[in-house]
Amino acid sequence: MSPNGPVLSQLIQGYWRIDNWNLTPQERLTFLKQHLDKGITTVDHADIYGDYSCEQLFGEALKLDKSVRNQIEIVTKCNIKLLSEKYPGRTVKHYDSSAKHIQFSVDNSLSRLGVEHIDILLLHRPDALMDADEVASVFTELQKAGKVKHFGVSNFTPQQFDLLQSRLNSPLVTNQVEINPLNFNVSEDGTLDQLQQYRVRPMAWSCLAGGRIFNGSDSQAQRLRVTLKEIKDEIGANNIDQVIYAWVRRFPSKPLAIMGSGKIERIESAIESLNFNLNREQWYKIWTASRGREVP
Numbered sequence: 001m002s003p004n005g006p007v008l009s010q011l012i013q014g015y016w017r018i019d020n021w022n023l024t025p026q027e028r029l030t031f032l033k034q035h036l037d038k039g040i041t042t043v044d045h046a047d048i049y050g051d052y053s054c055e056q057l058f059g060e061a062l063k064l065d066k067s068v069r070n071q072i073e074i075v076t077k078c079n080i081k082l083l084s085e086k087y088p089g090r091t092v093k094h095y096d097s098s099a100k101h102i103q104f105s106v107d108n109s110l111s112r113l114g115v116e117h118i119d120i121l122l123l124h125r126p127d128a129l130m131d132a133d134e135v136a137s138v139f140t141e142l143q144k145a146g147k148v149k150h151f152g153v154s155n156f157t158p159q160q161f162d163l164l165q166s167r168l169n170s171p172l173v174t175n176q177v178e179i180n181p182l183n184f185n186v187s188e189d190g191t192l193d194q195l196q197q198y199r200v201r202p203m204a205w206s207c208l209a210g211g212r213i214f215n216g217s218d219s220q221a222q223r224l225r226v227t228l229k230e231i232k233d234e235i236g237a238n239n240i241d242q243v244i245y246a247w248v249r250r251f252p253s254k255p256l257a258i259m260g261s262g263k264i265e266r267i268e269s270a271i272e273s274l275n276f277n278l279n280r281e282q283w284y285k286i287w288t289a290s291r292g293r294e295v296p
């Protein structure tokens with residue numbers, strides 16, 4: 001992920017939507033083992049997913065086979081506080097990157113997942129009230145206690161990344177950001193440039209725009225689908241999902257795509273996409289279709 005940083009799988013399984021998959025604990029374990037057998041060893045979580053339920057659902061599956069924990073890398077996140085019946089007394093959704101809340105959140109994640117440590121802990125969102133010195137000291141404590149191995153951020157601007165990094169003893173190992181052909185923000189605001197500069201690999205969330213690329217009725221999504229289909233035929237891919245994953249991987253910062261589907265056939269298809277590479281013109285045809293204009 002970064003110089004001397006952890007090694008993750010080429011694709012990552014996201015568990016944000018696990019509460020919608022309607023699986024029994026045994027079926028969740030089967031799904032996990034299926035993607036594990038195919039080399040997808042890294043899983044992405046957050047404390048808040050499913051109103052604080054998704055880590056628990058995953059943990060229930062892990063408990064059924066204790067040997068699985070050592071074969072996977074767990075990424076999870078903290079610092080968003082949802083309005084939730086589970087935490088009465090909160091009056092507004094907000095961010096909290098205080099040492100107290102980070103400690104509290106990590107302890108809860110460990111207990112819900114039923115594991116001894118988290119491989120990578122991310123600050124989920126930039127927090128205007130984040131005190132970088134305070135975060136640095138709690139990160140050090142968590143590492144010393146063996147609760148967290150590595151740290152990273154999510155949705156941070158380059159300046160926010162640099163601020164936090166300037167106070168830490170160890171390098172941030174990723175910035176997890178939205179990357180898909182409907183959203184060019186991070187390729188234009190310096191985020192991906194910074195990660196390329198530092199040789200830190202982004203984790204890419206919502207590569208398929210949460211499904212909007214397939215079913216969006218807006219003109220941008222419609223234009224994009226036409227071009228994705230043309231390129232699918234050109235490169236001999238099986239579906240446009242594979243073209244999109246190849247498009248995401250084409251960034252020189254080498255993003256690792258997080259898959260959001262709970263269907264194993266879609267995961268298999270995404271794995272096959274690793275065999276497809278887009279040339280420069282194919283990549284820019286997708287850019288052009290999405291923007292509805294040629295590059296300046």
Ligand code: NAP
Nearest residue numbers: 014015016044205206207208209210211214258260261262
């Ligand atoms: P995504 O892959 O863009 O979207 C997944 C959704 O698209 C699922 O509902 C899936 O439905 C649907 N889908 C996939 N292939 C499809 C197809 N061929 N046709 C129609 N629908 C299709 O990813 P995401 O779930 O939005 O995000 C992935 C992961 O990123 C999450 O699990 C989470 O771990 C992480 N994330 C992080 C942040 C952050 O702020 N850091 C934010 C959002 C997400 P099926 O399940 O039916 O296949």
